[in-house]
Amino acid sequence: MTPSLLVLIPLTDASRASIEAVFNVVYAPDATRRAAAVAAHGGTIRAVLTNGTTGLSAAEIDRMPQLELVSALGAEYENLAIEHARARGIVLVNGAGTNDHCVADHAFALLLAVVRDVPQLDRETRKGAWRDTLPMRPNVAGKRLGIVGLGNIGDKVARRGAGFDMEMGYHNRKPREGSPLRYFDSVAALAQWSDFLVVATPGGAGTRHLIGKTVFEALGPRGFVVNVSRGSVLDTAALAQALTAGTIAGAALDVYEGEPHPPEALLALRNVVLTPHVGGRSPEAVAASVENFLSNARRHFAGEAVLTPI
Known part of the structure; x- marks a missing residue:
């Protein structure tokens, strides 16, 4: 069964297509869609893709009982509820080294x-x-x-x-x-x-x-x-x-x-x-970050160790 992924950050069309080939994607890259997506789909979400700025709260984690993988697309993860996720046994990864x-x-x-x-x-x-x-x-x-x-x-x-x-x-x-x-x-x-x-x-x-x-x-x-x-x-x-x-x-x-x-x-x-927080953004860096996320996801759902754990 294809796992459901909640995406909380904006993606390019190419990145979104690559991810949708692997997941059933719930795309919610802004606050309004985010709250609605968690309310409507929280019960089926098994993975979340976010970044350090956008984060993921403890309250949101609690509304996703099947959640088992959380990924920050870039290297930073300061707004992720790390300890809360770990207490649930959720696997945490980031995009270290990709940008x-x-x-x-x-x-x-x-x-x-x-x-x-x-x-x-x-x-x-x-x-x-x-x-x-x-x-x-x-x-x-x-x-x-x-x-x-x-x-x-x-x-x-x-x-x-x-x-x-x-x-x-x-x-x-x-x-x-x-x-x-x-x-x-x-x-x-x-x-x-x-x-x-x-x-x-x-x-x-x-x-x-x-x-x-x-x-x-x-x-x-x-x-x-x-x-x-x-x-x-x-x-x-x-x-x-x-x-x-x-x-x-x-x-x-x-x-x-x-x-x-x-x-x-x-x-x-x-x-x-x-400049508007674009230091880590280039076509090459974004492609590498998405591929790193997909590699981590494939390994996790195959029961293997992830490549860039937090």
Whole structure:
């Protein structure tokens, strides 16, 4: 019997077709359809596909007595009721490793954009400005790059930094065995050493507002911060104050508090670059994430161990 799958996130037509070839899909990618789908189909749902932002609540899990597999399409899973699901014996998986290169690419695109002032240069060029009327911007190559969270994505950011002849350091909860990069035991110490700070740490209660006033003061007036982790990791109000006061030189964010609404406090500031949480999105990354989900699902329903358990 084909298992029923509740999909809580938007999918491309191609992705949806691939998944519908394997599951009876209940497609509910918005709040209204989600509540109706759980109410109407909760009793038959055996798997849920979501992501870290959209999540799955304990109350929803309780309304799905046959639920046995929950997948976050990407690597993050901060809004999944993990312990509640585990108490039910539900298998939990994510898309670890499927979009790491895409996120690392985007992190460097943001870094280059904000340091070299690409959005503003584009805007001024369209108005007819020439270079002599515009401020010169610093190099990226040869500077110190601090990485907050040297996981799969952070490691790939470091590889890109090596191509720019950068000196690199990082902060994790503990040193990463075998890493040649310089380890700092606090984010503030790393920020004080760095010219640029790229944030790639997981979200969740343990990292909420990890990047805030103290870190910005340590980074200093020539420093730039890039966030490709989760919006909750960075204190938006403290960032707005730091950017306005010149405490730091600039910031580039792909993620922010209050998504999907952009942060009002940052919108009028010249020294910030914003993108709408697209760091992990590309045709290649989405295809890999969907294939990873399907591989995990096939293995689970065949009684085999899943590939990327949470």
